[in-house]
Amino acid sequence: MSVSLLLLVVAGIGVMGYLAGSWRAGALAGGKASSLHSRPGYYGAFVAVWSVLPAVLVLLVWIVASPIYIGSTVRNGFPEEVKAEPQATQNLDYNMIGAISRGLSLLSAQERTALFADGSAARTVLAAKGVPLAADPAPYMLTSADTLNRMTVASGLLRSALVVLVALAGAFFSYRMIAPKFRARNRVEGVMLGGLLAASSIAILTTIGIVASMLTEAIHFFNRVPAWEFFFGTVWDPRFAAAGAAASAGQFGLVPLLAGTLYIGFVAMLVAVPVGLFAAVYMSEYASRTLRSVAKPLLEVLAGIPTIVYGFFAMVTVGPFLRDISAQMNGLATGNFASFIQAQSVLTAGFVMGIMLIPYVSSLSDDIITAVPRALRDGSLGLGATRSETIKRVILPAALPGIVGALLMTASRAIGETMIVVLAAGVAARMQLNPFEPMTTVTVKIVNQLTGDLEFTSPQTLVAFALGITLFVITLCLNIYALYIVRKYREQYE
Template sequence: MPVTWTLLLVLALAVAGYYIGRSRVLSAAGGDSRRLHSRPSYYGWNIAMFTAVPTLFLIAIWSVLRPAGPTVLAVLALIVAAAGMAFALSRTNPDFRARNVVETFVRYLLILCSMIAIATTAGIVLSMLFETGNFFKQYPWQDFFFGTTWSPRFGGGSQLGILPLVWGTLYISFIALAVSIPIGLFAAIYLSEYASPRLRSWAKPAIEILAGIPTIVYGLFALITVGPMLRDYFAQPLGLGNSGSSVMTAGLVMGIMLIPFVSSLSDDIINAVPQSLRDGALGLGSTQSETVRKVVLPAALPGIVGAILLAASRAIGETMIVVLGAGAAAQMGLNPFEAMTTITVKIVSQLTGDTDFAAPETLVAFALGLTLFVITLGLNIVALYVVRKYREQYE
């Protein structure tokens, strides 16, 4: 029996247990719910949880270990579900503290879910650390962190310096943030402080549509439209390059993609600032622009910093726009109309195709991923420091 059918049977038993438990306790109380310790639904949920949750854990563990076939799993799952239902039914009576049991069960289930999230994060970091350690056993860390040439060659003779990739990542992200932060922040200020309700009702959803466009579409837009336009109207006339793939192409298109991340979150944070602060500033004679600059924005700064941090993390981790818009040339330079690449692009390229997983040219992807993780973590630490410092001064 397929696992899907087993899951459906277990869920059906849980639903049946809910209605059986609810009707049974009401029948024992003579139909008067006031004689029950808990609401009737709690008795139903108690039976449903004891029926489904242990069985779902069994199925999850079985799916990982696979000690036998799906038929054995189906039999064991039905036995566990039936045993859980019978145990819960045996305790169902008007005096049973069903609400306490259900709430305790849910609390521990939430704790378990949070621990799974933490364990997943730890597992990701440990896996990168382990494979990065294997990489540095085969390739000198000095050449990796301080090398200025990226030239992987399977079979030997590779030069795996990360500096060109870090430079390309930061350069493209800087241009993207230089586009998205001012436009997004000014749009949020206008929509929250100046726009009429009618304009806001359609302008904000229109901006947020940008966040729903797939990144591959942005990449095609950069490749077909933005890149040739920048080449024909700026790069070639100024003698700065002849390629449509460039840092400026990827940065501009990525900045457009990031506008709703900054705008939508900043708008929500600005709207959350108490109206009493605005009224007080206006009552003291401040103009609307002075109120926005000296009262509203300082009060909303922690949320705005969070929005900018989210946009920065999104820019650093973007891949498709860079592949199609900036090219794959690992080089360092100041010309924004030259092709460059980022860390994420090279992670994909090093893990794509039929390659030897134990080779340093493949393991370098984990070192790149760990470096990217450290950069993002550093952004979080800086943002947290800025927010805490501001709060100490403002509060």
């Protein structure tokens, strides 16, 4: 029985348990609902929960533990000369055994017997069943594949029987526990509280797992490259070696990448902040209800456009436009029509990234400005202030902490952008102040270092994790500072 069908069976048992529990609670009440501690639905939910939850937990444990046990058993059956091979070679052999096992499940009994009698034809027979093999399998692979196939089938049958048995046992014992004074509501709400707690812990545990994985590999990198050379180096030259050749030391200076990241992010914020704030002020204070209902969704459509599309727009339209317009300006001024703005430049990437960030600034700022109490507006206008004076001297100061927090969060979004920078600013790790020249960012180099058929053993690859943990710390600090600003300076209104 497949996992999906098994879950469907368990869900069916849970539904039947719910109906049976509700019916039993109603029967025990004898038409007097006041005699029950909880409503009949809670008794049914209690039976359903204990029918489904233990069975699902058993299924999850089985799905995780069974492949580990079966794989260990099959590997222990390898010949001694195979066990002496490197782990990577054994993994490749096990993958081929898994493919053979899947092919065996497609053969009839007679075909299986013929295959084991003449193993030389295994590759041809399995290829005819849609299971191609990279090479002729060794004799021990056929035996191991048969063992794997038999254990997998037995595991599936035992799993199905055990899960259904646990579901039925849970339904039976929880059904027997139903009584008029039984606190079914407390039990069900306790389970739901545990589920909410588990759901809220997923984000925390995921963050911890991401940090731990990056930090572990970053430590391996810093064991090979001194930290001060990485954090204070001004040259980025990883020097990838050819396949099979020894990699040179290379230079892993973070400063050019960090400078490009901050520079492009700064240009993007110069574009996004004024436009986004002005749009937010207009929509919250001046626009009519009809215009706001149309303009705000249209503006937020920008947030749904994939960043790769922005990258194409920068590469095909904005970059060539800036290059051509600069050539014409230079020609009119000096007679030399050479362009002083390159198609791939800090200005191109920052401008397009700023367009992408406009809906973030506008939407967040609009929500914050709209949350300012109406009494402040009415009081200012009642004292004779104009609408513009009210906005400048009352509304914006009241909303400023939230706006600053929104801008800092937007800046962290800009720092993590990759695709726009790749297509609009290039991959050159340089230190310069000219916005018309190309630069690159930390995220782009992370992609470059992890692209290709590489082993995670050289500094050239491990440096990506050091870059990742550095970028994580920068964005984390920005978000923490934004929350600090909002909490410290937030005005409390009644």
